[in-house]
Amino acid sequence: MNAYDDLLLWASEVGSGDISSLQGAAAWVAPSRTPRDVIDDLVALGHVDVSSGRWAVTRTALTRLSNGGGNAVVVGARPRWVVEAVDGLDTSDDPVLVSLSDHLIENLLLEQEGPSTWYFSLSHDGPWDALDRIGMRRVDDLSGRLLSHLRSANLGDFRSVRPGETVARFIASADGSSDSAWEPTRFDREPGGYVYLQNNQRIHARRTTDGWLVMDRRAVEWLELGPERPLLWSAPRETSLYVHGGWRLPSSVERVLVLRTGRLSTVSHLPGAEGGAEVRRYINIPHAVAESVAALLDKELKYA
Known part of the structure; x- marks a missing residue:
């Protein structure tokens, strides 16, 4: 203990x-x-x-x-x-x-x-x-059930009405580094990731042309980082998924990965890049699961 x-x-x-x-x-x-x-x-x-x-x-x-x-x-x-x-x-x-x-x-x-x-x-x-x-x-297989649910429900709940007073917008850096930040704003005219205030509670959502998708903060950040950024790497031979160390996964997605073993991720480096940037390694992740995670997060899956 x-x-x-x-x-x-x-x-x-x-x-x-x-x-x-x-x-x-x-x-x-x-x-x-x-x-x-x-x-x-x-x-x-x-x-x-x-x-x-x-x-x-x-x-x-x-x-x-x-x-x-x-x-x-x-x-x-x-x-x-x-x-x-x-x-x-x-x-x-x-x-x-x-x-x-x-x-x-x-x-x-x-x-x-x-x-x-x-x-x-x-x-x-x-x-x-x-x-x-x-x-x-x-x-x-609770992990598999959760993944199936996410595939059908996506990462957010749709709202047709603004979920509160606009207070901040997520601004992604050009390279997707951890320098990306939430910046104060009063308006959400453009599509993007925003924070709203309602009944003294912060609500995170993505503004779309159709309305708002309410989701957790990390889900907004991941989706706003864009699909082309190198953030996910699959290692099929060792059945591992590596995730950029500067961006923790949305809680629902991370639970899918962690419950395949009951073990938290470990801080590591990409295979063959021991002096490179830190990544989080999740084990017992077949390539098909890694592909599903990448699709949920709208990211290109790289190979490690």
Whole structure:
């Protein structure tokens, strides 16, 4: 167990709250990191959802990993009673739970710079309805389901009316570097990425000729950077996807990639370019998944 596990335990016991409470807890756990970065990790790992200035833990689930050799990972809330219920399966007075312990084998708790990844091995014929008794549900290939949803729903919600008072516009630098910035403005006459203020809440959206697509900040930034910028690289032989280190992926897209392993990305370099710019590496990403991600973000996929 590490400090990030303590943060997840606290969040799981509290359940939900104003975003400032989670930011305060994140700052206490990881004072050398920004609270936003720590919370983004919780979201990517599927433990927490954030919306409209509030956060909430997601329902505890056991999801079988795609190309994971029968392994599954626990996502969502991890309250103390769930951990204790899993630990006590084989000594339970309930014969159904004892039977469940023969099919649900805890095989690893792997630490990282975030909540530890909790792995299990699953058989195909277990009494999976009994998972409800220990506060879990089973979801096969949650990453694949999320990706299918994004393909059909895209990254934003359409609005025909301006979502608030215009306060800033995203200006991409010529080379797509991290020098790109949000600049104050009062108008959104031209298509582009904007911030609006409504009921003291910041809303990010892309202005189009038809209306507005409301989406998270990082999704606006990625789409405004343009399709030709070198930001994504697929390495099919090692089933990895490399992402430009200066631009973190939209939370919904990053969750798709992270839930293929239950592991956060690692800071690395492109193969053969050890002295080059830093990139984020996501593993167990087949080329077809990398292509889907590039299509969602309207980016040309390069090869590494």
